[in-house]
Amino acid sequence: MSTVRLILGDQLNPEHPWFREVDPGVTYVLMEVRSETDYVLHHAQKVLAIFAGMRRLADQLRGAGHRVRYFRIGDADNAQDLAGNLRIAMRERKARRFEHQEPDEWRVDQVLAAFRASCGAEAAVVPSGHFLDARDGVARHFGADRGRWLMESYYRAMRRRTGLLMDARGEPEGGKWNFDHDNRKPWKGDPPAPRPWDGAADLGGLWREIQDAGVPTFGEPSASAFPWPLDRKEALAHLRAFVKRGLPDFGDYEDAMHTSSDRLFHSRLSHALNLKLLSPREVAEAAVDAHRADPGRIPLAATEGFVRQIIGWREYIRGVYWARMPGYAEANGLGHELPLPSWFWTGKVRMNCLRHAIGQSLATAYAHHIQRLMVIGSFCLVAGVRPRDVDRWFLGVYIDAFEWVELPNVIGMSQHADGGFLASKPYCGAAAYVNKMSDYCKGCAYDPKDRLGPLACPLNALYWDFWLRHADRFANNPRIGMAVRQAIGMPEAEKRAVRAKAAALRADIESL
Ligand SMILES: Cc1cc2nc3c(=O)[nH]c(=O)nc-3n(C[C@H](O)[C@H](O)[C@H](O)COP(=O)(O)OP(=O)(O)OC[C@H]3O[C@@H](n4cnc5c(N)ncnc54)[C@H](O)[C@@H]3O)c2cc1C
Ligand code: SF4
Numbered sequence: 034m035s036t037v038r039l040i041l042g043d044q045l046n047p048e049h050p051w052f053r054e055v056d057p058g059v060t061y062v063l064m065e066v067r068s069e070t071d072y073v074l075h076h077a078q079k080v081l082a083i084f085a086g087m088r089r090l091a092d093q094l095r096g097a098g099h100r101v102r103y104f105r106i107g108d109a110d111n112a113q114d115l116a117g118n119l120r121i122a123m124r125e126r127k128a129r130r131f132e133h134q135e136p137d138e139w140r141v142d143q144v145l146a147a148f149r150a151s152c153g154a155e156a157a158v159v160p161s162g163h164f165l166d167a168r169d170g171v172a173r174h175f176g177a178d179r180g181r182w183l184m185e186s187y188y189r190a191m192r193r194r195t196g197l198l199m200d201a202r203g204e205p206e207g208g209k210w211n212f213d214h215d216n217r218k219p220w221k222g223d224p225p226a227p228r229p230w231d232g233a234a235d236l237g238g239l240w241r242e243i244q245d246a247g248v249p250t251f252g253e254p255s256a257s258a259f260p261w262p263l264d265r266k267e268a269l270a271h272l273r274a275f276v277k278r279g280l281p282d283f284g285d286y287e288d289a290m291h292t293s294s295d296r297l298f299h300s301r302l303s304h305a306l307n308l309k310l311l312s313p314r315e316v317a318e319a320a321v322d323a324h325r326a327d328p329g330r331i332p333l334a335a336t337e338g339f340v341r342q343i344i345g346w347r348e349y350i351r352g353v354y355w356a357r358m359p360g361y362a363e364a365n366g367l368g369h370e371l372p373l374p375s376w377f378w379t380g381k382v383r384m385n386c387l388r389h390a391i392g393q394s395l396a397t398a399y400a401h402h403i404q405r406l407m408v409i410g411s412f413c414l415v416a417g418v419r420p421r422d423v424d425r426w427f428l429g430v431y432i433d434a435f436e437w438v439e440l441p442n443v444i445g446m447s448q449h450a451d452g453g454f455l456a457s458k459p460y461c462g463a464a465a466y467v468n469k470m471s472d473y474c475k476g477c478a479y480d481p482k483d484r485l486g487p488l489a490c491p492l493n494a495l496y497w498d499f500w501l502r503h504a505d506r507f508a509n510n511p512r513i514g515m516a517v518r519q520a521i522g523m524p525e526a527e528k529r530a531v532r533a534k535a536a537a538l539r540a541d542i543e544s545l
Contacts, residue, residue, distance in 0.1 A: 035126045037062055037102075039119060039133040041141065042069060042083040043435055044161055045090045046309040047265055049134070051159070055098040062122045063087045064104035068114035070248045072140070074429045077254035078398035080243055081236050082261050082432055086308055088239070089264040102126075106246040115141070116148045129154050134161040135168075137351070137437040139358040163309050164351060165195065165344055171352020181454060182353070185211065188345030197317055197340055198333075211341065212284065212334035219470050220289035226297050227278035230271055233258035251378060252395045252430065260397070261304055261432060268305035272316060275300040276323045276331075284335030288403050290386075290471035295393050299401040300339070303433035306347070317343045353441045353455050362436075364444050365420050366452040367503060373413070373422035374542050382545055384491060385477035386467050387412055398432035403470065405431075410447030411461040415495040416539060417502075420450040458512040459503075463496035485530050491538045491545055498535030501528060 036059045038051060051061075065084050084106065091103045102122045104111045112118045123131065131154050136142050149156035167173075174190055175182045189210055192199060198206040220226075240256035262268040282298040289297055305311045317340045324336035354361065376382040380392035390404040400409070405427070413423045424443045428434050445455025464481035468474040474481040474490075483489035484497070500507065500520035508517045523531070538545065 034058060034130055035128045036060070036130040036132060037119065037122050037126055037128040039115075039131075039145075040087075040090070041134070041136060042087055043137065043308050044134050044163075045086045045264075046161070046163065046312070047090060047093055049162060051134075052094065052097070052099065057100065060100045060102050060122060060126045060128070061091075061094055062102045062104075062119065063091050064111070064115070064118045065106040066104065066111065066113045066115065066118065067106075067246075067248065070106075070250075073425055075250055076252035076395075076398040076430050076432065077240070077243075077250040077256075078252060078259075078261065079429075079432050079434070080248060080250055081239060081254060081256060081259060082263070082304060083308070084243065085234070085236055085239055085259070085263045086310070093264070105242065106248065107242050115144050119148055119152070123152060123154065131156045132159060134159055137161075138435060139354075140436065161309065163312060164348060165191065165313055166348050166352065168355040169352070171349055172356045174352075181457060182349075183457065184345055184349045187349050187352070188341055191344045191348060192340075195314070195317070195344055197321055197344060198337055207333045207337070210337075212337045213341075217288050218285045220286045220291050220294075220297055222291075222293070224282055226291075226294040227274070230260065230262075230274060230301070233260055234263060235259070252398060255397075262310060265310045268302075268310035271305060272300075272302060272311060272319055275302060276319050280320055280323060280335055280339060281331045282335065284332060284338040287338055288407075288470055290390075290401075290404055290408070290467075290473065292389055292472055292476070295397055295399060296401055301399060303438075306343075307433050307435055307438065313343050313347060347438070350441045350455075351437050353445060354437045357441070357451065357454070361440055361444055361451065362421065362424060364450045364452070366450050367417075367448075367506075369414075369417040369448070369450070370419050371417045371539060371542065373418055373426055374545070376543070376545075377426050383478045384412075384545055385479075386471065386473035386492075387545075389473055394430050398430065400431070405442070406447055406460050407462050407466060407470070408473075410443070412492065412495075414448055414459060414461045415492065415499040416542065417499075420444055420448040423448055458510055459499075459507070461496060461499060463493045464490035467492065485534050489534070494531050494534035495538060497523070497531045501532065 038059055038061050040061055040063050070080055091101045095101050104118050112121060131152050133145055135158055136145060171187055174187050192205060200206050236256040236259045240254050262271045279298045279300055286298050291297060302316060306313060306316060320336050320339045324331045324333060377391060380388055380395050382388050386408045390400055390408040394400045424440060427443045428436060428439050441455055445451045447460060449456065449459040464474060468481045479490040480488050481490045484493040497520050500517045504517050504521055507513055
């Protein structure tokens with residue numbers, strides 16, 4: 034029986050069980066379509082990385098003897114959406130069976146469920162085999178009746194389940210589950226940050242095809258020396274380079290930011306992980322193995338911090354997504370309605386921290402976690418930007434942004450728009466935090482120490498005004514009650530001045 038199997042652009046794992054045997058009755062379908070490029074405005078590097086990755090996988094499959102039907106973005110017979118091209122491929126191959134791997138996004142899940150129901154063929158969904166837990170694994174861990182989920186509890190269960198960093202007695206290695214308190218140092222230039230990865234490909238031809246097809250994008254394409262891995266072999270080289278050069282200092286400088294390095298000691302592996310060029314287990318195991326081989330150079334605190342991101346945060350975030358969809362994207366628990374400033378699309382803003390973090394994002398399609406959370410996200414939160422606008426920007430700009438991981442990070446962790454379901458406190462900071470963890474304030478037009486003057490850092494008034502505006506909601510939160518009490522305790526005249534300054538900043542947000 035002739036079968037059509039769909040491979041989505043974020044399912045580029047050449048080691049999926051599908052590919053173990055060559056079956057001439059099976060056709061693998063990959064497609065570059067406008068329905069996937071246009072549902073949000075995407076960074077040029079994101080479109081390039083996905084199309085180039087699909088083309089590499091298609092070539093590998095053909096080389097191994099598999100039958101492949103590939104729709105290029107400019108092909109005349111490309112229907113430009115998933116269902117349309119699947120219908121074409123099914124008709125061409127007279128297919129009686131349709132299969133696809135479990136998608137990670139709710140939107141695509143809906144499209145494919147509708148196609149399965151209407152395609153007139155036998156249809157089946159197989160696991161992508163990519164995550165350590167099932168879609169509903171996090172929900173099952175907490176049970177239906179818990180009001181708030183805590184990542185730490187899930188993370189410990191995942192440590193036990195995977196055996197990663199557990200000793201022979203079933204206790205956490207080093208006697209502690211979490212070494213986060215050791216991971217808070219600013220970076221002053223030493224040790225040197227790893228060099229950028231140098232496996233750059235020339236994607237100039239593909240970039241011309243994307244432009245000729247009229248696909249709207251933004252940001253710097255970097256097509257002639259593309260800085261991201263495009264297949265599993267390159268992704269493995271990237272993983273090895275990170276474990277050798279980045280992991281030893283990952284823990285110490287996990288929260289640091291600096292104008293001289295985009296990534297410091299972060300891995301830049303989210304893209305390869307989310308496209309499934311690498312599995313989360315092998316990434317976490319590579320870190321643990323390296324630590325075991327050389328604990329003097331790669332400390333337990335760094336290894337634990339990294340493993341927690343992969344088997345804890347990443348899986349937990351995905352579980353929250355599936356538990357809260359549909360509808361999560363509309364959450365706006367704090368009632369924030371300010372439109373996203375237009376300088377998010379240009380980087381032209383005088384606030385140096387934002388100019389740097391946004392400018393870097395536009396240039397590289399990457400920012401590390403603290404830049405996303407404590408600079409860009411924190412500004413949006415304290416300014417009161419509409420969470421849906423923030424979500425659209427984050428979903429478009431980062432090379433690793435897929436809704437299952439982007440949405441909970443934006444709506445839940447960064448904008449606290451889900452009523453505190455994902456995160457037990459809002460994440461935000463005033464200039465003191467940015468000044469402590471980065472060198473951004475040194476080159477800034479604003480004064481990080483001033484709150485109310487004409488050149489006062491805008492974050493300061495916005496930050497204190499945020500606590501004043503939401504004091505009722507957060508005053509009893511043990512994790513941030515102190516900040517709220519400090520805000521409430523300000524003399525009335527100062528409160529009025531902070532409120533007036535914040536209102537003026539909001540009214541003039543385009544000129545910051
Ligand atoms: C507002 C906001 C938006 C974000 N959007 C995305 C997104 O669209 N896609 C995405 O993959 N991550 C997102 N993150 C999480 C995190 O910032 C990125 O995974 C990380 O910066 C990627 O860089 P890295 O590979 O160098 O990460 P590292 O710091 O080296 O971490 C290692 C890996 O851990 C995983 N990880 C770490 N933190 C998280 C997290 N909070 N959620 C899920 N996985 C995590 C990633 O796979 C990452 O590659 C977002 C975070 C915030 C605060
Ligand atoms: S002074 Fe304020 S705006 Fe300027 S870099 Fe520091 S925190 Fe950012």
